[in-house]
Amino acid sequence: xxxxxxTVADFKSDQEVKWCPGCGDYAVLSAIQKAMPQIAANSNxxxxxxxxxxxIGCSSRFPYYVSTFGFHGIHGRxxxxxxxxxxxxxxxxxxxxxxxxxxxxxxxxxxxxxxxRNIDLNVVLFNxxxxxxxxxxxxxxxxxxxxxxxxxxxxxxxPFNPGELVIGAHGTFFxxxxxxxxxxxxxxxxxxxxxxxxxxxxxxxxxxxxxxxxHKAYAGDKETRAEHTITLRHGEKMLFGKDMxxxxxxxxxxxxxxxxxxxxxxxxxxxxxxxxxxxxMIHVMLAGMKYPDFPVALGVIRDVEAPTYEHEVAxxxxxxxxxxxxxxxxxxxxxxxxxxxx
Amino acid sequence: xxNKNITERDDVVIRFSGDSGDGMQLTGTLFSDTAALAxxxxxxxxxxxxxxxxxxxxxxxxxxxxxxxxxxxxxxxGDYCDVLVTMNPAALKANVCxxxxxxxxxxxxxxxxxxxxxxxxxxxxxxxxELGIQDYNIIIADITTMTKEALKDFDMDAKSVVKCKNMxxxxxxxxxxxxxxxxxxxxxxxxxxxxNPMVAEANVVVLKAGYNYAHNTHAFANTYDxxxxxxxxxxxxxxxxxxxxxxxxxxxxxxxxRPLYCGSYPITPATVILEELAKRKDxxxxxxxxxxxxxxxxxxxxxxxxxxxxxxxxxxxxLSLKSEAMGLAVMTELPLVVVxxxxxxxxxxxxxxxxxxxxxxxxxxxxxxxxMVVLAASxxxxxxxxxxxxxxxxxxxxxxxxxxxxxxxxxxxxxxKIPSMKxxxxxxxxxxxxxxxxxxxxxxYKRDEERLARRWAIxxxxxxxxxxxxxxxxxxxxxxxxxxxxxxEMVNLRAEKVARVANYIPAQKVEGDNEGDLLVVGWGxxxxxxxxxxxxxxxxxxxxxxxxxxxxxxxxxxxxxxFAGFKKIVVCELNEGQFANYLRMSxxxxxxxxxNKVQGRPFTKEELVExxxxxxxx
Numbered sequence: 001x002x003x004x005x006x007t008v009a010d011f012k013s014d015q016e017v018k019w020c021p022g023c024g025d026y027a028v029l030s031a032i033q034k035a036m037p038q039i040a041a042n043s044n045x046x047x048x049x050x051x052x053x054x055x056i057g058c059s060s061r062f063p064y065y066v067s068t069f070g071f072h073g074i075h076g077r078x079x080x081x082x083x084x085x086x087x088x089x090x091x092x093x094x095x096x097x098x099x100x101x102x103x104x105x106x107x108x109x110x111x112x113x114x115x116x117r118n119i120d121l122n123v124v125l126f127n128x129x130x131x132x133x134x135x136x137x138x139x140x141x142x143x144x145x146x147x148x149x150x151x152x153x154x155x156x157x158x159p160f161n162p163g164e165l166v167i168g169a170h171g172t173f174f175x176x177x178x179x180x181x182x183x184x185x186x187x188x189x190x191x192x193x194x195x196x197x198x199x200x201x202x203x204x205x206x207x208x209x210x211x212x213x214x215h216k217a218y219a220g221d222k223e224t225r226a227e228h229t230i231t232l233r234h235g236e237k238m239l240f241g242k243d244m245x246x247x248x249x250x251x252x253x254x255x256x257x258x259x260x261x262x263x264x265x266x267x268x269x270x271x272x273x274x275x276x277x278x279x280x281m282i283h284v285m286l287a288g289m290k291y292p293d294f295p296v297a298l299g300v301i302r303d304v305e306a307p308t309y310e311h312e313v314a315x316x317x318x319x320x321x322x323x324x325x326x327x328x329x330x331x332x333x334x335x336x337x338x339x340x341x342x
Numbered sequence: 343x344x345n346k347n348i349t350e351r352d353d354v355v356i357r358f359s360g361d362s363g364d365g366m367q368l369t370g371t372l373f374s375d376t377a378a379l380a381x382x383x384x385x386x387x388x389x390x391x392x393x394x395x396x397x398x399x400x401x402x403x404x405x406x407x408x409x410x411x412x413x414x415x416x417x418x419x420g421d422y423c424d425v426l427v428t429m430n431p432a433a434l435k436a437n438v439c440x441x442x443x444x445x446x447x448x449x450x451x452x453x454x455x456x457x458x459x460x461x462x463x464x465x466x467x468x469x470x471x472e473l474g475i476q477d478y479n480i481i482i483a484d485i486t487t488m489t490k491e492a493l494k495d496f497d498m499d500a501k502s503v504v505k506c507k508n509m510x511x512x513x514x515x516x517x518x519x520x521x522x523x524x525x526x527x528x529x530x531x532x533x534x535x536x537x538n539p540m541v542a543e544a545n546v547v548v549l550k551a552g553y554n555y556a557h558n559t560h561a562f563a564n565t566y567d568x569x570x571x572x573x574x575x576x577x578x579x580x581x582x583x584x585x586x587x588x589x590x591x592x593x594x595x596x597x598x599x600r601p602l603y604c605g606s607y608p609i610t611p612a613t614v615i616l617e618e619l620a621k622r623k624d625x626x627x628x629x630x631x632x633x634x635x636x637x638x639x640x641x642x643x644x645x646x647x648x649x650x651x652x653x654x655x656x657x658x659x660x661l662s663l664k665s666e667a668m669g670l671a672v673m674t675e676l677p678l679v680v681v682x683x684x685x686x687x688x689x690x691x692x693x694x695x696x697x698x699x700x701x702x703x704x705x706x707x708x709x710x711x712x713x714m715v716v717l718a719a720s721x722x723x724x725x726x727x728x729x730x731x732x733x734x735x736x737x738x739x740x741x742x743x744x745x746x747x748x749x750x751x752x753x754x755x756x757x758x759k760i761p762s763m764k765x766x767x768x769x770x771x772x773x774x775x776x777x778x779x780x781x782x783x784x785x786x787y788k789r790d791e792e793r794l795a796r797r798w799a800i801x802x803x804x805x806x807x808x809x810x811x812x813x814x815x816x817x818x819x820x821x822x823x824x825x826x827x828x829x830x831e832m833v834n835l836r837a838e839k840v841a842r843v844a845n846y847i848p849a850q851k852v853e854g855d856n857e858g859d860l861l862v863v864g865w866g867x868x869x870x871x872x873x874x875x876x877x878x879x880x881x882x883x884x885x886x887x888x889x890x891x892x893x894x895x896x897x898x899x900x901x902x903x904x905f906a907g908f909k910k911i912v913v914c915e916l917n918e919g920q921f922a923n924y925l926r927m928s929x930x931x932x933x934x935x936x937x938n939k940v941q942g943r944p945f946t947k948e949e950l951v952e953x954x955x956x957x958x959x960x
Binding site: 013014015046047048049051053054056063064067068069070071072073074077080081082083084085086087088089091092109110113313316317320321324325326327328329330332333334336337338339340341342 | 574576596761
C-alpha cells in the first residue's frame with residue numbers, strides 16, 4: 001500500500017484560474033486534480049515527483065494552476081521540453097498539457113517523434129478545434145469548411161484526427177474523453193499514468209468564445225453522448241446507446257453499427273474491445289469513427305506494451321558503465337594513443 | 343639510410359589530396375601522428391568538400407588534409423605547402439593555389455592519361471605547364487601500377503587492391519621526411535588485423551613498397567629532417583576542436599557532479615561533438631539525437647530544469663532555429679551551453695568552410711532584452727578549456743552561455759599536453775535541497791547577492807515545487823506578473839547578472855608589450871594565424887602586440903587600459919567587422935581599423951603581415 005494519501009486540495013495552486021467562464025479547460029483541471037492523488041497512491045509517487053509541462057495556448061496555462069513542479073514552455077515545444085525532463089529524470093511523473101495548435105501544428109514534429117520514441121509522458125491534448133488565445137483562427141483539427149477569422153470563406157484544409165496520427169506514429173496509448181465527462185477524463189489520466197510509454201489523451205473541449213458547440217452534435221449533453229459516443233473498455237463488448245443495445249461489428253473489413261436483436265444480430269456478433277491488441281487496424285478504425293455515421297469513440301482505445309525511451313537510454317548507459325575501462329575524466333584524457341615528451 | 347642528402351628544416355607543410363574516396367584524411371592523420379610521436383610540433387587541418395562522394399576525378403570531389411610540423415610549437419596548419427601529394431590531376435588543379443614557390447609535387451603518374459586530365463578540366467595534356475608550375479619539383483610516380491604490382495600475389499579483387507594506394511603515397515612521404523613506418527604499421531594492424539588480416543597485410547606491404555620505392559629512386563635523393571620541438575615535458579595526445587569541446591563538457595559535468603545531457607541535431611561542422619558525447623556512456627553521458635534543432639535545445643532546457651548540465655550543439659543555421667528557445671533559457675534562468683561551430687553563411691552558405699559571421703547573432707539574435715554570456719574558443723585544444731568554462735559559468739551563474747567555435751579549429755587538430763583534472767577548479771551549482779525556513783513556498787527568482795544567480799530547485803525535491811516559464815515573473819514571488827516596474831526590474835536583473843560574470847573571469851591579456859605602434863585585436867579561431875604573424879613581426883623589431891579575446895560577453899576587465907597603450911588598433915576577423923563594431927559600441931573612445939576576410943578560408947600569415955606593415959607605415 002502506498003504511503004501517499006493526497007486529496008484534490010493538495011494539487012491546487014494559489015494562482016487565480018484565468019480561463020473564460022464556461023471554458024472546457026476547467027473540467028480538465030478538475031479531472032487532473034482528481035487523478036493525481038490516485039496516481040500518487042497507485043504508483044507510490046510523492047507530490048514532488050509530479051511535473052506538468054506545457055507549450056503555448058489557453059490549455060498551456062495549466063502548470064500555474066496545479067501545485068506541482070511546472071514548466072510553461074514556448075509554442076509547440078512542450079513535448080520536446082518534457083522529453084528532456086523525463087530522459088534526465090525518469091523517476092518523475094510527467095504530464096504534458098497541450099492543445100491542437102500546440103501539438104498538431106507548430107509542435108507537430110515533436111509530438112510525432114515523442115510518440116515514435118515511446119517516452120513515458122502523459123500528454124493531455126485539449127482539442128477545441130480552434131486557436132483560442134489568438135482569438136479565433138482555424139486549427140489543424142478544425143472541420144473542413146469551418147468559417148473562422150482566417151478562413152472567412154471556410155477552410156479548404158482537411159483536419160487531422162489526433163487518434164489516427166498517434167497510432168500512425170506507432171503510439172502505444174491513445175484515449176479520448178470529453179470535457180464534461182470529468183470522471184472519464186480522470187480515469188483516462190490514471191490509465192495513462194499506469195501505461196509505460198507515451199500516452200495521449202485527447203479531450204474534446206469546448207471554447208465558449210470562439211468555437212462554441214463544435215462537439216455539441218455528438219458530445220453536447222448526456223443524452224446526445226449516449227447515442228453518439230461509445231465508451232470503450234478493455235474486455236467489454238462495444239455497446240452504446242441509451243439502452244445499450246447498439247453495438248459495433250466487423251463487416252467486410254469495416255466497422256458497422258448494428259442493433260442487438262435486430263436483423264438477427266446477437267450479442268455474440270458484437271466486437272469485444274481489446275486495447276492491448278498490438279495490431280493497429282481496429283484501433284485506427286475506432287479512433288477514426290466520425291459523427292454522424294458512427295459513435296465517436298471515448299475511453300482507452302489503445303494501450304499496448306513496448307520498451308520506453310528513457311528506460312532504454314538508462315539501460316544502455318548502465319550496461320556500458322558496468323564493463324567500462326574508462327571510469328572518469330582522467331582515464332578518458334589518457335586513453336587511446338598518447339606519447340611522452342621528455 | 344645511406345647515400346642521402348639530408349636537409350634540416352625548421353618546419354614543413356605537407357598537403358595530401360585526392361578523391362573523396364582515396365583515403366587522404368587517414369593518410370594525413372597517420373603522417374601527422376607519426377610526426378607527433380617523433381616529437382614534432384603539429385597542427386593539421388582537413389579540407390573536404392560538402393559532397394560526400396562527388397564524381398570521381400573531378401575538382402568538386404577533391405578532399406585534402408594538411409599537416410604542418412616543425413621543430414617548434416606550430417600554431418597553424420600552415421598557409422602554403424612545401425609538398426603536395428596528389429592522387430590525380432583534379433587534386434593538382436584544386437590545390438595549386440596552396441603551393442609555395444618551387445614546392446615538391448608528388449603525383450600518381452597513372453592518372454595523367456588523357457581522359458583523367460580532361461576530366462579534371464585541363465585543356466591540354468600537360469597540366470603542369472598549363473598551371474605554370476613546370477619548373478617545380480615534380481615527382482611523377484606510377485602509384486597505382488606499383489600498388490598493383492606489390493599486391494600481385496594477394497588474392498584480392500582489383501578494387502580492394504587500388505584502395506591500398508594511399509599507403510604507397512604515405513610510405514613515400516615517410517621516407518622523404520625520415521620518419522619511421524612503425525606507427526602506421528601498428529595502426530593498420532590494429533584496425534584491420536583481427537577483422538581482415540589480409541587487408542592489413544596488403545596495406546603494410548604497399549606502405550613498405552612506397553617507402554622502398556622512394557629509397558631507390560633518384561627523385562628522392564634529397565630528404566628532409568625536422569628535429570623534435572622543444573615542447574613542455576609530459577604526456578601528450580592529439581586532439582581536434584570538436585573532440586576537445588565534447589570532453590570539456592564531460593569535465594565540467596564531473597567537477598559539478600551534474601550528469602551531462604546533450605540534445606542535438608546533426609549539422610556540419612558541429613556533428614562530431616554529438617558523436618563524441620554519444621560514445622561516452624561509460625561516463626554517464628546522455629545524448630538524444632533530436633528530430634530537429636529546436637528539439638535539440640528544448641530537450642536540453644527540459645534536462646536542465648531536471649537538474650542536468652545540459653548542452654546543445656549546432657552551427658549557424660541551427661543557432662537561428664534555436665533563437666526562441668534561447669530566450670526561454672534566459673527567462674527561466676537555467677544553466678545551458680549552446681555551441682555554435684561557425685561555418686560560412688548566410689543560410690546554408692559554405693557548410694564545410696570556416697567563418698566568424700555569427701558573432702552578432704550570438705550576442706543579440708533573440709527577441710527582447712535577452713543577454714547571454716558568449717565565449718569563443720581559439721584553438722583545437724583550448725576548446726576543452728572554454729567548454730569547461732562555459733559549463734562553469736552556466737551552472738554557477740544560472741544562465742545560458744553560447745560557446746563559439748568554427749569549422750577551422752573544430753576540425754583542426756594539434757598535440758595537447760594532457761591535463762590533470764585536479765588542476766581544474768571545482769564547480770558549485772547553487773542547488774537547493776530543502777525549503778528554507780523563512781519561505782512559505784519556494785521562490786524561484788530569489789538570488790544570491792553577489793552573482794545574482796537564482797537557485798536551482800530540481801523536480802523531485804519535496805517542498806520545492808514551483809512553476810517557471812517564458813512569461814515574465816514577479817521578482818519576489820515568482821508568480822506571473824505584467825507589472826511594468828517589475829518587468830523593468832527583471833530586465834535589469836538579468837542584464838546585471840550577465841554583466842557580473844566579468845568579475846569571475848580572467849582580466850584581458852595582451853601578448854607582447856603593453857605599449858606600441860599597433861595592437862592587433864582578434865577573437866576566437868583566428869588566434870593561431872594572428873599570433874604567428876605578430877610573433878614574426880616582433881622578431882623583426884616591430885612594436886606590435888596581440889590582444890586576443892575568448893570572453894566576448896561580458897568583455898573582461900582591463901580592455902580599455904590595454905587599448906590606450908597603442909597608437910593604432912586593428913581588429914581582424916573572418917567577417918565584415920562584427921567584433922569591431924561591438925568594440926566601437928563598448929569602447930567608443932578608440933579608433934578601430936579593420937581587416938576582414940570572408941572567403942571561407944582562414945587568414946594567411948603572409949597577408950596579415952603585409953596588412954600590419956602597411957598600417958605601421960601609414
